[in-house]
Amino acid sequence: MTKTGTPALPGEPGQLAPAAARALFRAGLVSPTAGWSRGFAQANLIIVPKALAFDVLLFAQRNPKPCPILGVLDAGETSGPLLAGGDIRTDVPRYTVYENGTMVAEPVDISGYWREDLVTFIVGCSFTFEAALQDGGISIAHIDQGVNVPMYRSSIRCAPAGSISGPMVVSMRPVPASQVADAVRITSRYPAVHGAPVHVGNPAEIGIADLGRPDFGDPVSIPTGHLPVFWACGVTPQAAIMESRPALAIGHAPGHMLITDARDSRYLVP
Amino acid sequence: MTKTGTPALPGEPGQLAPAAARALFRAGLVSPTAGWSRGFAQANLIIVPKALAFDVLLFAQRNPKPCPILGVLDAGETSGPLLAGGDIRTDVPRYTVYENGTMVAEPVDISGYWREDLVTFIVGCSFTFEAALQDGGISIAHIDQGVNVPMYRSSIRCAPAGSISGPMVVSMRPVPASQVADAVRITSRYPAVHGAPVHVGNPAEIGIADLGRPDFGDPVSIPTGHLPVFWACGVTPQAAIMESRPALAIGHAPGHMLITDARDSRYLVP
Incomplete structure (x- = not known):
């Protein structure tokens, strides 16, 4: 799947359902997501090979304030309940790709980088x-x-x-x-x-x-x-990738988040 | 390290510091821990080989209500900040050992089962x-x-x-x-x-x-x-081990918990 063309924005981004916002990004729109799909949680992304997944999940467990995990897609999975009907390879407006800790690309689509052993971590966002x-x-x-x-x-x-x-x-x-x-x-x-x-x-x-x-x-x-x-x-997590220099890791471009189907209110305690 | 003898209980268990309680169990005392070291968090235990650790940590992440992770000891580690100066192999009053999903032993010391690839998950407890x-x-x-x-x-x-x-x-x-x-x-x-x-x-x-x-x-x-x-x-987690039948897993005997150095109040939100 690759992005082609740049669709027009249909109305006010704050009013878009998450699936509609993801479809726009999938179709090629590139935009920061602040203010989009109001009331729904946006998320950070960190994607690593399975061999590194335990270390990343444990890093998140040990550092819950910076790395609150909202969901994890199994190795090779490209969708899940937080992005129903979506595709993690295309539904974020812009990504970052790190090789050996260095950012080598900021693509709008990571289909070309995808591997069956990639595990996706969806991380809470202050929006x-x-x-x-x-x-x-x-x-x-x-x-x-x-x-x-x-x-x-x-x-x-x-x-x-x-x-x-x-x-x-x-x-x-x-x-x-x-x-x-x-x-x-x-x-x-x-x-x-x-x-x-x-x-x-x-x-x-x-x-x-x-x-x-x-x-x-x-x-x-x-x-x-x-x-x-x-x-x-x-x-x-991206700063840790830069310091720890694994062979491959993929994130989102800062401010260009995954818009999830989870309502903000789901994360309110008590 | 093995347990020898059975030490006498010095005074009221509710007043014991966590390290003192753990030392008693290490020395051979066997007792349920309800009411011990009041004000300090007690914890469930699940210990698995590193090869299974990602699955267990992800299971916990996906099921935070039954499996709230308080801490993880790296492969082979036998102590950590939640049990300063302690030893996870001896400091719980009684353990459960599962082979292929079947409980095969309820030892008071797991030194004989210890392997350098074992990862320990310390899980919150309703006490x-x-x-x-x-x-x-x-x-x-x-x-x-x-x-x-x-x-x-x-x-x-x-x-x-x-x-x-x-x-x-x-x-x-x-x-x-x-x-x-x-x-x-x-x-x-x-x-x-x-x-x-x-x-x-x-x-x-x-x-x-x-x-x-x-x-x-x-x-x-x-x-x-x-x-x-x-x-x-x-x-x-132990019920999941029984159903999922990994070659080896170790837990605590129900009610016989790890007494940690963390105060209960650490886990109060907001």
Whole structure:
């Protein structure tokens, strides 16, 4: 299956059913997915050969804040309940391909890379709790500013697992001092999509020298009276791939997520 | 390392530090662990060869209510942060050994079975939320009656993973009708130790013909006005081992748990 042509966007992306959004990407549309299919969980992707799958799943188990697993497709499987009728090789708008830890391509379709031994991990994404933050009266700077969320390689080390190790990648959202407690309270109820923040207020302490120069995504301006609040980020597995250098791994391009059929509310606890 | 002699119990088991409790078991004491080391999380155990480890970890990921993973020891590792200074081969009071799905031994020490390719999964246990239920004013029948919790093979099927499949095992606690909502609310805040009930009130509907004849543990009497409430149970991996028949697997004897260094409160959300 390969993508041909570029379909037009039928109406407002926020109103699209997940299957309809995936069909558009499958047909060739390329777009960041922020704001798409509102109410449905979007997800990070990490795809590795079966020989590496235990290490990756154990890495996720040991680092549940950056790597909350929503689903796993068995070796060779290209669809599953989180993307009913879909195809993991084509339904994400843009992918990243790593060989020996180096990104070698950013294709819009990975059919040409597919192998029967590839295992797909579907990892929770903070887009789910961003909707809850907005519902709680907390504005999201990167949405308001129309850019991708800023993400940073922190100095926090993940717990290693077998051949996989790496730094925790964190996303940052500026929050008014008066709303920091609310932001913690609201996001802590979504452990399956990164949960509570990992750090509040002092970027230098987690190895971030310059908030204006994120490692992934775009910088956002921080209004006076706002604190930078850091959440564990689903790009962490890709940073671990870069450090651990397996022969092959495939991810999603940051901000270009898998739109799943799971409602955000499924991940709300208690 | 083998157990020799039977040490005397120094004082009240509920007051023992986890390391002291483990040392007693290591030295030869055999006892159910209910009520021991109050405030610290006890855990189920499932130990399998590395070749089966991905399937078991994926089974746990797909069935988080019965199989909440608290920690994983790498192949050949016999200790870890959940049992600092301990030895997984000796520190549980009694084990179960399965060959081709059949229990062949219930040793108090598995040193003789140990292999360098064995991977240990430490799985959350409902003892953690039982303390919270009691704090919430809900009495626990099997504790009051001085017996082990009754456990049943239900007709609920777990999501399979590779070579591993099986039924969900459930534990049952009678709860007064007026406190069922409280019991749900309280346990739902402990997703890492089985979380909210999977069923309330109708055992026949989940394949349990006779509450008086549990598959594991002991029957308890159900007072008038109480409903039987069912929670997913950490014996589920052992039921899956019995059905899936791998060459070798090792568990804990029901009620004879690993006492970990993790406080119960670590598993409280949000």
